[in-house]
Amino acid sequence: MKKRARRDSSHQWRGRRRILLGALGAAGLLVLGRSFQLQALEGEKWARYAAEQQQTRGPLPARRGAIYDRDGVPLALTSESFSIAVAPRELTDPRATAARLTMALGLPPRLARRATNRRRRWVVLPGRFSAAQRARLAGTRGIHFERKLDRVYPQGELAREVLGLVSRDARPLGGIEQEMDSVLRGRAGWSVLRRDPRGQALPAGSLPIVPPTDGADVYLSIDLDLQEIAEVALGHAIDSTGASGGDLLLADPRTGELLAAVSRRPGGARGLAAFNETYEPGSTLKPFFVATLLARGEVSLRETVYAEDGEWRAPGGRLIRDVTPHGALSVGDALRVSSNIGLVKLSPRLEPREQFTALRDLGFGAPTGVEYPAEAAGRLARPQRWSSLSPGSLAMGTR
């Protein structure tokens, strides 16, 4: 009877063990199922969450293109250097790395030892290093590089108004730098940086990158030698005349290419004022007026015009003067001596609308399209807004 009870008890325990084993198995299946749900069915969602918190984008600046003069003399260059940092705790052999730093960078041994001391987490080496020095350390575990790009102008202040500037945050400030920025700047790349739970980028954690595309170089029509001459000449002219400023543009008449461009203003304004500011054309307008008359057959160069011995009151009462008094002048001579009286007398031969159309067709009152930022368009009022004095003023070039 007792034996039977014991056997029954043994069978009962066996049953309980089966129940326990079954429960453990069920729990194991639950774990497998839940993992499958998280990893196979919702894997993409969790991977996205992971990427959002673990990664951040870091820009990789593109190297800015150089600017040369017409003969290939560099006017603006981008120098590439590297900032080097050491993560001592990533080093496999700090002593060997210290020796390598001394060899490759010429670092004092004491500084190299300090930079590789495992008690420090991150050491930025002082100064900048060349691409050649960087190459000597490439592939060393625990050494990290940051590319630094600086804009340099090897000719100093020469042609500075033409070139403009680039700010520290790589923004173009005027001149060719601004005008040709889309060509010069290239396309920045980016790297994916790992970041820690505080959101700080981990310098060592670079993931796949899109490399930067460097900018293209630009060659100007400027001739550096002529530019230098022009700048000196303008400086002398301003000094000798006591003028407050001046502009000097040197162009190749056959092609229209500018060979030199200088502007000086009180206070040393940046940029070429000759392009950015409007100014009265003065007597330079006279040939365009005479050319228009000739083209329309309204006058011949031999036709005579009386210059009133230097002073003449025009119809309407306006007093016109010539710098040098002249009597009778041919139209050609009136142009040669820049006689205001001679040209004002010819101005009624054109209707205001004809005179306006001719000047507009020649480009007055419109930008020239020179490759320079913020070019002033000039002003040429429409004939409806002209006064009775406007035709005469536009014939001689002054008010």
Add this chain to the structure above:
Amino acid sequence: MSPATLLRRTAVPRRRPSRAGPAIPPRVERAGREAWEGGALLLLTLFAFSFGLLELYSASGFMAQSEGLPSHFYAVRQLSGALAGVVLTTALARMDYHRLQQWAWPLLGAVVLMLVIVILPGTEFIAPRVNGARRWIRLGVAFQPSEFAKVALIVWTAALTVKKQDRLHSFTRGLLPFLVVWLGLALLVFLQPNMSAALLLVLLAALVLFAGGARIGHFILLGVLAVPLVWRQIQGASYRWNRIVAFLDPTADPEGVSYQIRQALIAVGSGGLHGRGFGQSQQKFGFLPEPHNDFLFAMIGEEWGWLGVAVVVALFAGFAWVGYRIADRAPDQFGCLLALGMTNLLVVSALLHMGVALALLPTTGVSLPFMSYGRSALLVAFAAVGVLLSVARASRAGVR
């Protein structure tokens, strides 16, 4: 020396039917199949520890570097624990497991003493407070008494179940003495405070008693009585309550109470089917708390994907299968309950650890046996294997 040689030098266990309880009669047809369980157990242990050590190295390298230590620091310490564990396993495997029956009370007494020292005022010099809890004794070597309490309580429960076999159906004469000791021990652990370890202690002991034949009605009654008690304790401490809130809704406060569980889910989920690859975890860089310990399974999920998860689950399923087979074939009831208790110690801990990482359970600090960092837990896991080998050896000797 192949692992199986540990089982060759056998000594026939001294049978003490009166104390060991009713013997399970050996079945002659089993004889040809007895030998493999011990070898399988050793292979499972070797694989679990080796894989765990690899993953532990990956999980702890960055953390060690952040603390100014070499990246292999934690892995080497774990390896040193494993060497001690191998010695312990060998010793326990060669020992007659019935000695544990004699040592049940002294073992329990020693553990109680250690647990009292841990919480006693004035003992902070050897039991300092770390992160708000006193769980360690530092005597040259630091160890966690609550880990050893698991083994001691399983041994004691198995021994007393055998002794009180005929009175188990009585609540006052059968179950009550167990409850008094379990709850007393659990209270000591609870006061550290370490509620999850206290609950795990009671659970492991209760499973032994359940397998030993205690009345199911008593367990149901105990469960019904325990729920409001545990619930009150959870509500009493804000961090426990926060863990429950985070468990119920892991998306509620991703930067606050749900942070740990959300980070674990991100780790596991982002691993996908095939994982990121060994050493490629991103969550270990400060996102996942305790990636080398409480959330090592989440790391495995991230680096090895669902395949890695399946391997770990299969590994502990193997432990369960082999351990329960050893329990089935044990020469006597004490051996059976001991084997079952030790198997549960490994497998239940592993399931709880995995359940936490997958948000199937509220966050608790249960380590993954053989894999998570922690030499006390590692020694206990090796000790469990040693006891299982001892029972397996005895059952083989018994059939010969």
